[in-house]
Amino acid sequence: MAVKSIEIDGAKWNVIDQGEGEIILLIHGFPLDHTMWSGQIEDLSSEFRIIAPDLAGFGKSELHERQKSDARDQTTIRQMADEVAMLLDKLGVDEPVTYCGLSMGGYIGWEFFRHYRDKIRRLIAVDTRAVADEPQVVRGRATVAKLVLEKGSRQLVRPMSRRLFSMATLANRRELAQSARDTIAACDPRAAAAGSYAMGSRADSSDLLQSIDCPTLVVVGELDVISTPEEMKGIADAIPGAVFETIIDAGHLAPMERPVIFNEIVRKFMART
Numbered sequence: 001m002a003v004k005s006i007e008i009d010g011a012k013w014n015v016i017d018q019g020e021g022e023i024i025l026l027i028h029g030f031p032l033d034h035t036m037w038s039g040q041i042e043d044l045s046s047e048f049r050i051i052a053p054d055l056a057g058f059g060k061s062e063l064h065e066r067q068k069s070d071a072r073d074q075t076t077i078r079q080m081a082d083e084v085a086m087l088l089d090k091l092g093v094d095e096p097v098t099y100c101g102l103s104m105g106g107y108i109g110w111e112f113f114r115h116y117r118d119k120i121r122r123l124i125a126v127d128t129r130a131v132a133d134e135p136q137v138v139r140g141r142a143t144v145a146k147l148v149l150e151k152g153s154r155q156l157v158r159p160m161s162r163r164l165f166s167m168a169t170l171a172n173r174r175e176l177a178q179s180a181r182d183t184i185a186a187c188d189p190r191a192a193a194a195g196s197y198a199m200g201s202r203a204d205s206s207d208l209l210q211s212i213d214c215p216t217l218v219v220v221g222e223l224d225v226i227s228t229p230e231e232m233k234g235i236a237d238a239i240p241g242a243v244f245e246t247i248i249d250a251g252h253l254a255p256m257e258r259p260v261i262f263n264e265i266v267r268k269f270m271a272r273t
Contacts, residue, residue, distance in 0.1 A: 006053075006090050008083050014060035015087065016052040019045030022121075022270070023097040026052040027084065027105030029127075029253070030195045031156060031187040032180065033059025036102070039259025044266065051097075053087055055080060057191025059183075075194040077104075077202040081111035088119060096121035098270065102255065103128050103227065104195060110205035113212060122273055124217045124266065127227045127252050130235050132204035141200035145193035153187040160184055166223040166251035176256060209238035215273035216242040219265060221250030221257065243269060 002018045016034050018041060026037045034041070034052040041050050054061040066075065088097065099120050101109035106128025113120055133141065147155050161170070161181050170177050216239045220232035229246055236244035245265050250257040 004091075006087060008056065008086050008090065009064060011056050011062040011064045013056065013062070013087065014054040015091075016041055016050065017091065019047070019049045021048045023049045023051060023093060023095065024266070024270075025084070025088070025097045025099050026050060027099070027101040027108055028052070028055065028058070029103030029105055030199065031058065031153060031160075031192045032183050033061075033187075035059070035183060036180070036253060036256050038256075040255060040263060040266070043259065043263050047267070048098075048270070051087075051091065051093075053084075055191075055195075056083060057188050057194065063188060063190055075198045077107050077198050078111050078115070080108045080198065081115060084108060084112055085116045085119060093119075098122040098124065100124035100126065100266070101128065102126040103252065104199055107199060107202050107205075110208055111203070113214075114205075114208060117214075120214055122215045122217070122269070123212065124219065124269070125232075125235065126219045127221055127224050127232070127254055128235075129227050129231060130205045130209055130238075132202060133200050138200040141196045145196040148189040148192045148196075153189050153192045154185045156187075156192065157181045157184050163226055164252045165257060166221065166249060168249055169251065169257050173257070180253065180256065206238070209235060210240065212239045212242075215269070217245065217265070217269045218242050219245045219247065219254060219262065221252060221254035222246050222248050223250060224252045224254070226252045 004015045004017050006013045006015050028036050033054040037052050057063040106125045218236035220229050236242040247254045247258045255262045
């Protein structure tokens with residue numbers, strides 16, 4: 001696996017850059033890292049150039065100085081989108097890419113489209129939402145941020161794993177579920193807190209959807225309780241010409257749970273667009 005260390009705004013990012021051809025940029029969810037895309041990196045890199053970073057503070061990427069001093073006020077989803085754009089520039093990418101983001105990666109994707117339209121050839125939104133958080137959810141995210149800063153990211157493992165995976169995955173693919181739990185537990189609490197606050201303060205992107213003018217694929221796990229199939233279908237319906245796909249027997253982390261099916265959906269989308 002081709003691993004690079006790229007400095008973004010003063011912090012070194014851990015970045016997978018593997019394969020050749022059209023670029024698919026994979027942006028992970030919260031509070032995970034690039035390893036959630038392992039099934040895509042290994043398979044799809046046979047046909048495409050796959051770029052999969054650990055966002056600042058997640059995985060093996062360093063925290064920005066602002067995250068060390070003030071998790072609440074110094075990180076936004078817009079800043080994360082800016083940093084993704086910086087990453088492409090640092091890698092010398094001068095062609096539009098296929099942006100693929102899951103959950104928090106999808107939130108970043110809306111901002112990336114809003115501010116860096118010229119860098120996007122296609123958009124893949126996976127198990128994510130377009131609406132801003134309701135007030136009670138914002139309060140919950142603040143509680144989560146305070147909890148991890150006080151007691152560590154391990155506090156997120158049990159409640160999150162039950163919402164990230166389908167019950168079938170939890171029962172029958174324990175090694176896969178455990179790998180995600182290990183990633184969550186190892187997440188720097190300051191990054192987890194910053195990400196939680198950033199998601200809670202993100203802009204509502206519902207009105208953006210109708211203006212998306214690039215080929216778009218919307219994918220959801222059939223059993224996702226965070227970004228439900230009904231909500232994701234609404235996103236697809238709002239984006240002109242978007243393709244909507246449901247992955248059977250998968251939850252919020254559909255690309256991890258059903259990588260073969262997910263990869264085939266992506267291949268077909270790339271081929272016909």
